[in-house]
Amino acid sequence: MQLNFAAREVAIKLVYYGPALSGKTTNLKALHELTRTDSRGRLMTLETKDDRTLFFDMLPLVFKAETEGGAMNLRVKVFTVPGQVVHASTRRLVLQGADAVAFIADSQVAETENNAASFLDLRTNLKELGRSMRDVPLVIQFNKRDLPNVRSDAEIDDLARRGKEPVFKASAVHGQGVMESFFGLLERAWRKLDAEHDLTRKLGIQPDEFLAKAASSLGYEGKARMLCDAHVGGSGKGGA
Amino acid sequence: MSEVPPNQDVVGDQPIALEDVVDRDALDDLCKSIHALFGIGVRVYASQGALLANVANELELCRYVNEVPGSRAACGATVIAAKSVAPGDDGEVTHPCFTGLAYHIVSLVHEGRRVGRIVLGPYAPAGLREPPPSLAQADKRLDVARASDLAATVPRVKQEALQRIAGHLKETLELIIFSSHKAWVTSKLHLYSVRESYRELQDKTTRLEQTLTRLKEVDRLKSNFLATMSHELRTPLTSIIGYSEMLAEGIAGELSAEQQEYVRTIHAKGEQLLRLIMGLLDLSKLESGTMSLRQAPAQIGPILKEVITTLAPVARKKEVELALDSDDAPCELAADAERLRQVFINLVDNAVKFTPKGGKVTVRARVTAGAAPSGDDDDEAAGAALLAPLLKQVEVRVSDTGIGIPAAERVKVFEAFYQVDSSSTREYGGTGLGLSIVKRIVDAHGGQVSVEGNEPNGTVFVVVLPSAQTRRAALPSRVPPALA
Numbered sequence: 001m002q003l004n005f006a007a008r009e010v011a012i013k014l015v016y017y018g019p020a021l022s023g024k025t026t027n028l029k030a031l032h033e034l035t036r037t038d039s040r041g042r043l044m045t046l047e048t049k050d051d052r053t054l055f056f057d058m059l060p061l062v063f064k065a066e067t068e069g070g071a072m073n074l075r076v077k078v079f080t081v082p083g084q085v086v087h088a089s090t091r092r093l094v095l096q097g098a099d100a101v102a103f104i105a106d107s108q109v110a111e112t113e114n115n116a117a118s119f120l121d122l123r124t125n126l127k128e129l130g131r132s133m134r135d136v137p138l139v140i141q142f143n144k145r146d147l148p149n150v151r152s153d154a155e156i157d158d159l160a161r162r163g164k165e166p167v168f169k170a171s172a173v174h175g176q177g178v179m180e181s182f183f184g185l186l187e188r189a190w191r192k193l194d195a196e197h198d199l200t201r202k203l204g205i206q207p208d209e210f211l212a213k214a215a216s217s218l219g220y221e222g223k224a225r226m227l228c229d230a231h232v233g234g235s236g237k238g239g240a
Numbered sequence: 241m242s243e244v245p246p247n248q249d250v251v252g253d254q255p256i257a258l259e260d261v262v263d264r265d266a267l268d269d270l271c272k273s274i275h276a277l278f279g280i281g282v283r284v285y286a287s288q289g290a291l292l293a294n295v296a297n298e299l300e301l302c303r304y305v306n307e308v309p310g311s312r313a314a315c316g317a318t319v320i321a322a323k324s325v326a327p328g329d330d331g332e333v334t335h336p337c338f339t340g341l342a343y344h345i346v347s348l349v350h351e352g353r354r355v356g357r358i359v360l361g362p363y364a365p366a367g368l369r370e371p372p373p374s375l376a377q378a379d380k381r382l383d384v385a386r387a388s389d390l391a392a393t394v395p396r397v398k399q400e401a402l403q404r405i406a407g408h409l410k411e412t413l414e415l416i417i418f419s420s421h422k423a424w425v426t427s428k429l430h431l432y433s434v435r436e437s438y439r440e441l442q443d444k445t446t447r448l449e450q451t452l453t454r455l456k457e458v459d460r461l462k463s464n465f466l467a468t469m470s471h472e473l474r475t476p477l478t479s480i481i482g483y484s485e486m487l488a489e490g491i492a493g494e495l496s497a498e499q500q501e502y503v504r505t506i507h508a509k510g511e512q513l514l515r516l517i518m519g520l521l522d523l524s525k526l527e528s529g530t531m532s533l534r535q536a537p538a539q540i541g542p543i544l545k546e547v548i549t550t551l552a553p554v555a556r557k558k559e560v561e562l563a564l565d566s567d568d569a570p571c572e573l574a575a576d577a578e579r580l581r582q583v584f585i586n587l588v589d590n591a592v593k594f595t596p597k598g599g600k601v602t603v604r605a606r607v608t609a610g611a612a613p614s615g616d617d618d619d620e621a622a623g624a625a626l627l628a629p630l631l632k633q634v635e636v637r638v639s640d641t642g643i644g645i646p647a648a649e650r651v652k653v654f655e656a657f658y659q660v661d662s663s664s665t666r667e668y669g670g671t672g673l674g675l676s677i678v679k680r681i682v683d684a685h686g687g688q689v690s691v692e693g694n695e696p697n698g699t700v701f702v703v704v705l706p707s708a709q710t711r712r713a714a715l716p717s718r719v720p721p722a723l724a
């Protein structure tokens with residue numbers, strides 16, 4: 001996070017991580033489609049000709065929120081990493097300075113091992129950056145729910161209850177579960193930053209109020225709570 | 241806040257500087273085309289105020305106003321204001337000029353940040369009829385009537401049209417900024433990934449080098465150990481053999497037939513053990529590369545003749561026919577004659593050993609045209625037609641009519657201690673080291689050894705040795721001779 005107190009500007013970095021072809025770029029494209037034009041910038045994708053992410057994708061979301069202390073600017077940059085194994089060093093670079101990570105898993109049963117391998121890769125990379133899973137808020141998304149041969153809902157619910165991260169279900173190509181995952185991630189990121197930097201006092205805005213403002217700026221007036229809560233597992237309120 | 245890590249400029253949220261990102265000539269061309277299309281001046285400023293493009297024809301009104309000191313000052317103030325006035329929340333503002341003309345200012349936004357501004361004008365707003373009082377107030381000396389006439393010649397622009405032009409220009413420019421920024425990010429990341437790959441490669445190389453050094457050390461220790469052990473074992477063994485021989489010869493008194501038999505067994509086993517130790521020693525020397533081959537000019541003929549002479553008694557005793565068939569064509573080898581003799585002693589010894597009574601062992605030597613130096617590299621295969629005549633090789637085939645080696649076993653027999661049929665160990669004895677020594681010596685001479693079947697039964701061992709000249713030519717040709 002970068003907090004420019006004088007300009008009342010907060011910049012947050014969110015990273016979508018996960019194995020190759022799990023749908024990270026698709027999530028970002030959907031997020032771009034599903035948010036209000038005046039709150040988002042251009043989607044920057046750095047792809048190869050066969051649609052594999054080469055370096056990263058990035059979507060900037062920028063909006064203002066009126067608070068007790070005056071107007072504040074919020075800048076959220078959402079990055080995806082390249083999932084292909086060869087791009088390890090790029091993943092590490094993109095992960096630098098991340099405030100929270102959404103792990104996009106592929107629901108197909110055959111992808112179970114790739115999901116796990118990518119998760120371990122995430123852990124290794126965080127460690128190499130001098131951070132740990134503990135201090136980076138994480139949400140998990142099981143994507144591609146529309147496909148056959150996927151893990152069943154009951155199985156995922158069971159898996160979710162065993163872990164402590166909230167688990168979202170999505171079908172990113174159809175735009176389903178995309179906003180939910182995003183808000184779930186934003187909430188956890190914000191609560192963590194609030195706890196560390198006392199944003200409530202410094203900026204005069206409560207986390208719930210912040211989320212409500214963010215939702216309305218992005219075109220989801222009044223839906224923040226509902227979106228954030230559309231997950232299984234996790235500690236419900238999110239947070240560190 | 242957390243400290244800014246390196247490369248944060250690429251994957252972080254650092255504001256861009258318009259002047260770093262946008263190509264000025266391209267920007268100038270774009271502004272020119274807008275100016276040509278609508279006749280309105282276009283200026284582009286970066287957020288810190290640097291003028292990046294300026295395309296405008298001075299209006300006659302402006303020229304006149306600038307001739308009079310009072311109004312020249314007013315004009316300057318207007319231009320400065322247009323450069324710095326803050327466009328409102330919607331990023332657009334119209335700034336009036338004291339002459340009644342106006343400037344339209346639009347901010348350029350990238351990733352939600354204002355990174356610069358476009359200033360359009362001066363132009364005459366559509367509703368302008370009379371110059372405002374401010375014109376006259378600027379300087380009493382100004383001829384208002386004349387200024388009024390000049391103002392009338394300035395084309396009128398509807399606010400709506402102006403906003404459309406400005407909006408279009410803004411969109412185009414923002415697209416250019418986006419694309420330029422993307423290209424900038426891409427090139428940065430390319431550099432980064434090249435650097436990272438290089439660093440990772442270096443890490444790996446260092447680790448490999450360390451491993452190699454360690455392995456070499458281990459290997460050296462192993463060879464040392466073997467050599468020492470062999471030596472330590474050989475000394476007492478020589479005594480055992482010597483004393484058992486003396487006993488068998490009756491030097492210490494006559495022995496009974498039974499005693500005689502025991503002593504001879506001790507002697508035979510001692511000899512066998514000694515051969516095993518010698519073989520191991522040879523193998524370890526060959527393996528560690530410490531056995532130096534004294535390569536000197538040599539011909540194959542004399543070597544083979546000596547081998548036949550040495551083994552003729554063994555063959556005769558076993559009633560196996562042993563024949564040499566050599567074309568005696570000259571072909572100079574760069575070889576260690578003593579080692580080559582060892583190769584053929586081993587092969588002929590095996591052939592005789594594994595051929596039953598009445599069989600035949602033939603050693604056939606031919607000088608043939610050599611294959612081009614091996615290597616699938618085009619570079620090395622080049623010029624084969626020219627080089628081939630120089631490239632000769634010696635092919636020696638040791639064939640027998642013995643028990644043969646099944647096709648599946650033909651590669652394995654060159655492994656140390658490998659014997660085709662473990663039950664054969666009892667029948668034929670031996671240690672299984674002979675062929676592995678053969679292979680290592682042949683390899684060290686740049687040659688090849690292989691096994692074929694013999695019709696209708698038996699085995700053929702084929703040894704191919706390149707001539708001295710061929711071996712010299714086999715040096716990769718892209719290495720300059722000076723460095724080879």
Ligand SMILES: Nc1nc2c(ncn2[C@@H]2O[C@H](COP(=O)(O)OP(=O)(O)OP(=O)(O)O)[C@@H](O)[C@H]2O)c(=O)[nH]1
Binds near residue numbers: 020027
């Ligand atoms: N059926 C289905 N296909 C999906 C879904 N999400 C993504 N896909 C498809 O999966 C493929 C890969 O999606 P991407 O978004 O490019 O994957 P990625 O994770 O960015 O992959 P890398 O850039 O290689 O790491 C594409 O063909 C998508 O159309 C989904 O929810 N359902």
Ligand SMILES: Nc1ncnc2c1ncn2[C@@H]1O[C@H](COP(=O)(O)OP(=O)(O)OP(=O)(O)O)[C@@H](O)[C@H]1O
Binds near residue numbers: 674676
């Ligand atoms: N001419 C041959 N015909 C059939 N089998 C052979 C022949 N030469 C080698 N072999 C097989 O290959 C094995 C390995 O041969 P090698 O010369 O390495 O060992 P060896 O003769 O058994 O023992 P030594 O170490 O005393 O030479 C032999 O044991 C035998 O099974």
Ligand SMILES: [Mg+2]
Binds near residue numbers: 026052
């Ligand atoms: Mg991708």
Ligand SMILES: [Mg+2]
Binds near residue numbers: 586589590670674675
């Ligand atoms: Mg042998």
